[in-house]
Amino acid sequence: MFTTTPLIRKKQRNELIAKCVFGGMALAMIVPLIVIVTYLVVRAAPLLSWEFLTTNPSGGMRHGGIWSALLGTVYLVTVSLLIAAPVGVLAAVYLNEYARESLFTRIINLAVVNLAGVPSIVHALFGLGAFVLFAGIGRSILAASLTLAIMTLPVIVASTKEALAAVPVSFREACWNVGATRWQTIRGIVLPNSISGILTGVILQVSRTAGETAPIMFTGAVFFKKIEEGDPFAYSIWDQCMALSMHLFTITTQVTEAPKALPYATAVVLLGAVLSVNASAIALRSYLRSRKKW
Amino acid sequence: MTKYAHALRIGGVALLALGLFGASCKKKIDPSEATPAGSGAAVDDNKKESIQNIGSDTMVNLAQAWAEEYSKVAPNVSVEVSGGGSGVGIAALINGTASVANASRRLEPEETEKAKKQSGKEPKEFMVGYDGLAIYVNKQNPIEEISLEDLAEIYREGGKFNKWSDLGVKGIPGAKSDEIIRISRQNNSGTYQYFREAVVGKKNDYKAGSLDMNGSKEVVELVAKTAGAIGYSGLGYATPDVKIVKVAKKKGEPAIVPSIATVLDKTYPISRPLFMYTPGEPDRAVHKYLEWIMSDAGQKIVEKTGYVPLSKK
Amino acid sequence: MKQEVATLGSAARSRTSEAPAQIAARRRRVEAVSERVLEWLIRLCGVSAILFVFGIFFFVFREGVGLLFGDFSLRKFLFSTEWYPTSHSNVRYGVLALLAGTASVTVTAMLIAVPFGLGAAIFVSEFCGKRTKESLKVVIELLAAIPSVVWGFIGISVMNPLIQDVFHVPVGLNVLNGALLLALMSVPIMVSIGEDALKAVPDSFREAATALGATRWQVVYKVLVPAAKNGLLAAVLLGVGRAVGETMAVLMATGHAVNIPHSVFDPVRTLTATIAAELGEASVGSPHYQVLFLVGILLFSITFVVNLSADLIVKGVRKG
Numbered sequence: 001m002f003t004t005t006p007l008i009r010k011k012q013r014n015e016l017i018a019k020c021v022f023g024g025m026a027l028a029m030i031v032p033l034i035v036i037v038t039y040l041v042v043r044a045a046p047l048l049s050w051e052f053l054t055t056n057p058s059g060g061m062r063h064g065g066i067w068s069a070l071l072g073t074v075y076l077v078t079v080s081l082l083i084a085a086p087v088g089v090l091a092a093v094y095l096n097e098y099a100r101e102s103l104f105t106r107i108i109n110l111a112v113v114n115l116a117g118v119p120s121i122v123h124a125l126f127g128l129g130a131f132v133l134f135a136g137i138g139r140s141i142l143a144a145s146l147t148l149a150i151m152t153l154p155v156i157v158a159s160t161k162e163a164l165a166a167v168p169v170s171f172r173e174a175c176w177n178v179g180a181t182r183w184q185t186i187r188g189i190v191l192p193n194s195i196s197g198i199l200t201g202v203i204l205q206v207s208r209t210a211g212e213t214a215p216i217m218f219t220g221a222v223f224f225k226k227i228e229e230g231d232p233f234a235y236s237i238w239d240q241c242m243a244l245s246m247h248l249f250t251i252t253t254q255v256t257e258a259p260k261a262l263p264y265a266t267a268v269v270l271l272g273a274v275l276s277v278n279a280s281a282i283a284l285r286s287y288l289r290s291r292k293k294w
Numbered sequence: 295m296t297k298y299a300h301a302l303r304i305g306g307v308a309l310l311a312l313g314l315f316g317a318s319c320k321k322k323i324d325p326s327e328a329t330p331a332g333s334g335a336a337v338d339d340n341k342k343e344s345i346q347n348i349g350s351d352t353m354v355n356l357a358q359a360w361a362e363e364y365s366k367v368a369p370n371v372s373v374e375v376s377g378g379g380s381g382v383g384i385a386a387l388i389n390g391t392a393s394v395a396n397a398s399r400r401l402e403p404e405e406t407e408k409a410k411k412q413s414g415k416e417p418k419e420f421m422v423g424y425d426g427l428a429i430y431v432n433k434q435n436p437i438e439e440i441s442l443e444d445l446a447e448i449y450r451e452g453g454k455f456n457k458w459s460d461l462g463v464k465g466i467p468g469a470k471s472d473e474i475i476r477i478s479r480q481n482n483s484g485t486y487q488y489f490r491e492a493v494v495g496k497k498n499d500y501k502a503g504s505l506d507m508n509g510s511k512e513v514v515e516l517v518a519k520t521a522g523a524i525g526y527s528g529l530g531y532a533t534p535d536v537k538i539v540k541v542a543k544k545k546g547e548p549a550i551v552p553s554i555a556t557v558l559d560k561t562y563p564i565s566r567p568l569f570m571y572t573p574g575e576p577d578r579a580v581h582k583y584l585e586w587i588m589s590d591a592g593q594k595i596v597e598k599t600g601y602v603p604l605s606k607k
Numbered sequence: 608m609k610q611e612v613a614t615l616g617s618a619a620r621s622r623t624s625e626a627p628a629q630i631a632a633r634r635r636r637v638e639a640v641s642e643r644v645l646e647w648l649i650r651l652c653g654v655s656a657i658l659f660v661f662g663i664f665f666f667v668f669r670e671g672v673g674l675l676f677g678d679f680s681l682r683k684f685l686f687s688t689e690w691y692p693t694s695h696s697n698v699r700y701g702v703l704a705l706l707a708g709t710a711s712v713t714v715t716a717m718l719i720a721v722p723f724g725l726g727a728a729i730f731v732s733e734f735c736g737k738r739t740k741e742s743l744k745v746v747i748e749l750l751a752a753i754p755s756v757v758w759g760f761i762g763i764s765v766m767n768p769l770i771q772d773v774f775h776v777p778v779g780l781n782v783l784n785g786a787l788l789l790a791l792m793s794v795p796i797m798v799s800i801g802e803d804a805l806k807a808v809p810d811s812f813r814e815a816a817t818a819l820g821a822t823r824w825q826v827v828y829k830v831l832v833p834a835a836k837n838g839l840l841a842a843v844l845l846g847v848g849r850a851v852g853e854t855m856a857v858l859m860a861t862g863h864a865v866n867i868p869h870s871v872f873d874p875v876r877t878l879t880a881t882i883a884a885e886l887g888e889a890s891v892g893s894p895h896y897q898v899l900f901l902v903g904i905l906l907f908s909i910t911f912v913v914n915l916s917a918d919l920i921v922k923g924v925r926k927g
Contacts, residue, residue, distance in 0.1 A: 011822045018824030019734050025726030029794055030746050036761055060359050087652045094653030111660040117914040119852030121882045122903050126663045139391055150659050157656060183642050211754020214854045214883055224358040224375040226365045240374050245756045252760050253509035254354055256531050267757050278752040282745055381888025388890045470777040481693040482888030497696040503866040505874050522777050
């Protein structure tokens with residue numbers, strides 16, 4: 001090893017400073033996250049329990065639990081993903097595998113990318129006008145789910161396209177060379193190899209759907225609605241529903257004299273549900289990636 | 295695929311898109327369609343009904359308390375409550391998506407016209423209680439009473455009072471500046487409209503720069519946390535963390551404390567009736583609900599939630 | 608493959624009974640039909656997705672654009688600060704204060720988020736080991752998953768008193784509050800896309816620089832950042848797009864006051880919050896309703912321009 005000259009020492013010192021500075025910046029994001037989440041959990045602790053999740057709000061929404069809101073969010077997420085995921089995946093398959101590169105497809109791509117950036121309030125405008133009023137569905141879980149589906153559709157299309165594009169063209173060419181049709185190629189080779197990317201793209205939208213308030217405020221979420229406790233089929237698709245995100249908003253802005261822990265507890269449940277779904281998506285992605293043969 | 299088929303495809307897509315475009319014309323929704331149980335002829339008392347109750351934020355906690363209590367009285371009727379503001383409720387009434395609209399202000403003549411045009415029926419008004427509009431200030435604020443004219447000068451566009459010293463209030467402990475921090479509501483709120491009518495002046499507008507809150511509760515909470523703030527909200531939203539200011543109708547007249555008694559005998563100058571509107575004559579289920587609300591059972595809940603019940607005849 | 612099976616079948620056919628050939632032929636027909644059906648299903652999905660994409664554009668434009676052809680002054684709309692849509696005597700639709708609100712919150716948020724986001728991207732990409740990288744990326748993705756209503760709640764309950772105490776200002780619901788929330792929300796986008804951009808710089812650049820004796824820090828600021836600047840810019844623009852379009856968090860945390868802010872401690876109202884607060888109230892087709900859609904068009908145009916530039920820049924990065 002050479003003896004360290006002053007120049008080398010200076011470079012090493014700058015290196016260390018830079019590492020610390022950038023590391024500090026990365027830390028500056030993580031630390032607030034941990035502090036905030038811990039603060040929320042601590043303030044919510046007095047109310048969190050299994051009963052909280054399974055009983056309805058009572059006493060003017062100041063006591064009881066959040067069952068109706070929790071079930072409503074589950075319904076909204078499930079129905080909207082059941083609509084958006086197949087349509088989005090198939091649309092991406094169409095765009096990536098079938099459609100030829102032309103001005104038409106480039107415009108489509110542009111539109112899809114831009115739609116992903118549309119503020120959620122514009123989706124609410126659209127959902128209100130198109131589904132609630134024009135299609136006559138009225139305010140309901142169906143209308144709200146359709147609005148949420150439109151919101152997540154472009155992101156699912158974009159992420160599926162990425163996943164499909166990651167499959168090397170040579171795989172497809174090999175299939176065509178043995179005489180498989182396009183659909184056989186897709187079903188047999190392309191989809192199985194991109195399933196990890198597709199799945200994680202879809203699952204990540206779960207958290208977005210569960211957390212959105214504006215699109216459901218005008219299309220099917222209500223302040224209060226009484227349903228049977230513990231009954232997982234208490235809502236029908238034509239009913240309106242309560243939702244966790246809406247519940248948090250109304251408790252924060254409208255319900256007086258609520259116990260201090262109540263909005264924190266609602267926030268923690270919502271956050272916990274969202275983060276656990278995301279964490280499982282990440283775990284699924286690493287598992288599927290480790291199994292990839294190429 | 296040939297060029298012809300390709301062009302056909304593009305044409306088809308364009309046609310469909312055009313269809314969606316042109317079809318976004320407003321479709322007249324029959325109120326009985328949007329509220330599936332709303333159509334009449336519900337003779338069976340045990341049939342599951344649902345009542346869509348949308349509107350005033352001021353009334354939303356009251357409406358929720360009614361809905362919760364009524365579900366024990368008539369378990370087959372589900373009352374679904376939404377807030378959003380009196381304006382939202384009335385718009386829903388006009389659009390046909392509400393069976394009952396809550397409003398903390400009267401329907402304007404243009405709104406009645408619009409409702410008649412859309413549904414063919416004239417909206418029916420039911421008075422269900424009263425609400426005193428209280429003026430809240432921070433607990434540290436020494437002010438005890440205020441007149442309507444002073445309030446107008448604070449809130450009106452072009453009004454002259456911008457600092458607490460203009461009102462003769464010297465130094466609020468804990469306030470970072472002398473500025474009067476006006477807390478108001480957003481313009482979809484019936485409370486906002488009523489305050490404009492009663493205090494600011496119907497022909498005038500609010501001074502820009504007030505913090506316009508979403509809900510009645512937020513006004514009170516913000517006033518509690520902000521030393522130099524003043525805000526108006528329903529009496530039912532009072533908490534022990536804020537101070538209620540006595541209001542005098544004119545400078546020099548005695549200032550009155552808002553309470554059930556002073557609202558009922560009309561000595562408190564800023565109080566208003568609370569309304570529920572139905573599109574036309576209410577059907578059986580809604581009618582029974584409104585009757586229950588205006589009965590003793592419903593009015594007891596009005597009092598319990600901090601509002602003023604209808605005076606006993 | 609199919610042709611070979613067919614010839615095999617015909618060879619076998621002459622030896623055995625007719626049945627297997629008929630079965631094979633039927634199976635081929637069914638396969639062909641189901642293939643076509645599937646193809647049409649896929650095309651239908653593609654087309655309907657596209658339909659909805661255009662549908663939203665059309666719908667929003669249709670509802671708002673009608674106003675521009677009446678006696679509506681676009682100049683007053685864009686340049687007046689007086690927003691009184693429900694006035695009884697003097698209806699005014701000036702969005703300048705709202706634009707200022709959106710701009711001030713976004714700019715402040717970017718001032719906070721860009722250094723931290725890009726710094727974190729550089730750290731994740733260049734300075735940390737594989738294990739730390741994985742865990743950091745997981746944490747950042749979880750940060751991105753927090754719903755905006757929870758951020759709004761944090762703004763009201765946590766940031767509000769914090770800002771009041773730390774900065775000794777009368778009101779904690781202001782530009783700074785909203786900007787902090789938006790910064791925390793858009794940093795994950797910046798980190799992931801920025802990291803992609805840095806990863807896209809060929810290793811040969813790094814190797815060449817190190818061979819000349821540069822430290823990691825020198826490699827970063829002399830070689831990588833200039834090489835990846837397109838991608839980093841795109842990352843920033845996408846963060847901006849996210850910030851401009853955010854609704855719930857700013858609705859709850861910025862104080863919702865119509866005025867042009869003079870400092871970061873003034874409360875403001877953004878375009879998105881205005882639509883969210885006033886939409887339910889405007890009856891369908893009224894001038895207020897149309898103006899809100901016009902505001903929506905304005906928002907759309909801003910996010911369109913931002914996203915378009917980011918998209919074009921990223922495409923440039925991918926190719927080169």
